[in-house]
Each structure stands twice: as C-alpha cells, then as structure tokens.
Amino acid sequence: MGYKVKIESYFSAAHRLRGYHGKCENLHGHNWKVEISIISDRLDKAGMVLDFKKIKAMLNGVLNDLDHQELNKIAYFKKYNPTSELIAEYIFTKCSRKLKSPLVLESTSVWETPNSCAVYYKTLDDK
Ligand SMILES: [Zn+2]
Secondary structure (H helix, E strand, C coil): CCEEEEEEEEEEEEECCCCCCCHHHCCEEEEEEEEEEEEECCCCCCCCCCCHHHHHHHHHHHHHCCCCCEHHHCHHHHHCCCCHHHHHHHHHHHHHCCCCCCCEEEEEEEEEECCEEEEEECCCCCC
16 A cells, blocks of 8 residues: 655657667667656655655756767666666666655656657565
C-alpha cells in the first residue's frame, strides 16, 4: 500500500551504439521521453508525495546534462553504451541520490521512439 507519482519530461540528443551491428552504430539522434516514478508509504503535511514542481525541477536538472549532447562524449557513456536501458539507469542513479526517505525512486522509463521503452527499476529486495 502506498502512493506513487510520475513525471514525464524530454531531452534531445545524439548517440551511436558500440558493439552493435545495424543502423544504430552510426551517429543519429532521438527525442527521448523520460518518465520517473516515485513511491512513498506516506504523504507530507500538504497531502503530497512530493510537489510535482520539485520532481520536474529535479528531473530536468538531470536531463539538462544530456540535452543536445552527443551522449558518447559524456564520461559515463564512454564506459557504458548509451542504450535506452543504460540511459534509464544513469537517470535513476542521479535522481535517486536526490530523494530522501520516505521517498523511493521506483523506476525510470526511457522511450527512444513512441513505441520502444526501456525501464530501470529496483525491486523491494534491492538495498
Ligand atoms: Zn538510437
């Protein structure tokens, strides 16, 4: 039992995939849609998990570092291939550091196209 809030945002960037044979090994761009989901077992005094404005500002702060970049040139993605899965994990790690108990980042979802989405999430067993 609990509460869940979600926010969507967007960023545009270019990437090329390493170790992959197909169109995506060439530099190309996407308009990525990102959704983050935050859960909590209780609400604040105002009756909210967290003000949507604050969630949006937090997410956009993280996406700002990716927007209009060539992802392969960002240090993290020199190490990890900039696939939607690993972009979702990157955003998850950055956002979850900014949340304090009782707020828990449940998942980040990254759409590379309107029909293709990768999700990074933690289960209750994860510490
Ligand atoms: Zn791509």
